[in-house]
């Protein structure tokens with residue numbers, strides 16, 4: 001009986017620990033797999049072309065060795081780790097690779113990925129850095145080219161109906177993630193931050209319908225839980241891509257409940273939905289360029305805006321989550337050499353200060369061995385907000 005009530009969570013553990021296990025199974029059954037990076041590759045188009053998308057992850061437990069022979073060590077450690085494990089063959093079974101122009105660490109290394117790894121198919125999604133009407137027009141042309149290039153590789157035309165079907169499926173996926181996050185609003189939350197990270201990562205390695213079925217099962221299982229833990233300080237993590245549970249577990253082991261985030265594998269990715277528009281590409285362009293709140297996309301300061309207005313426009317989602325999830329403290333967690341987030345630290349910190357919520361800034365490598373040294377600072381912060 002206990003096994004039955006944990007079926008979804010056991011599956012999450014399997015998918016998280018042996019990342020890509022299900023896509024390898026599908027590959028053996030004749031499916032074609034496309035590996036992709038970051039939150040800016042339109043998954044709806046990959047799936048509509050008949051491929052299974054697999055989000056590229058790094059590995060915090062694997063020292064970067066081979067990767068550093070090919071890439072500069074001053075690049076983002078998450079990108080370097082992902083490249084290192086790719087070089088060691090972890091994504092060798094994939095049929096293609098797609099990288100978007102998210103940040104310099106991804107854009108400037110695309111040619112190295114392409115040249116060294118030699119996937120049968122590769123494509124670079126050229127995403128502009130501003131979200132005004134002319135860049136939307138430009139991006140629509142880019143998306144059309146991307147669609148055509150995938151159609152050529154798939155030897156299949158993608159119809160508007162195919163796109164609409166996958167837009168609906170991915171929106172369902174995002175809604176189910178939001179329903180899981182709802183279970184964290186309780187105090188104490190029904191689901192921990194580290195469990196949530198594993199669930200999201202596991203979902204990113206599955207075809208969307210399978211991820212939706214898994215999330216339904218998890219919702220059923222977790223809703224039956226009884227809150228037994230004691231109430232702890234409620235913490236929000238703000239940063240870029242956290243695709244492993246190590247840091248979040250460290251914060252929780254130090255005496256907090258991680259209840260919400262502004263992370264790439266988190267609310268940044270799963271909150272915006274794709275509108276079903278007459279031309280489905282319009283909804284896709286609008287979501288990926290206009291709705292994902294990441295510092296890689298420049299948000300213009302409006303004439304007459306005060307500094308606080310500007311902060312609200314750029315970071316208002318953090319304020320919304322702080323209020324909705326009753327957050328006691330915010331941890332800004334950044335990777336070394338992550339320029340887009342690094343440049344914004346003073347402004348993000350000023351915004352959280354303006355909410356009168358305590359904030360802790362931490363910079364880390366992307367390596368589990370270095371995370372433990374942050375423990376004392378996290379403990380001191382939690383003592384302060386208790």
Ligand code: SF4
Pocket residue numbers: 076077078079102103104105106240241335337338339340341
């Ligand atoms: S962590 Fe920062 S530098 Fe690295 S890929 Fe993400 S945005 Fe780019």
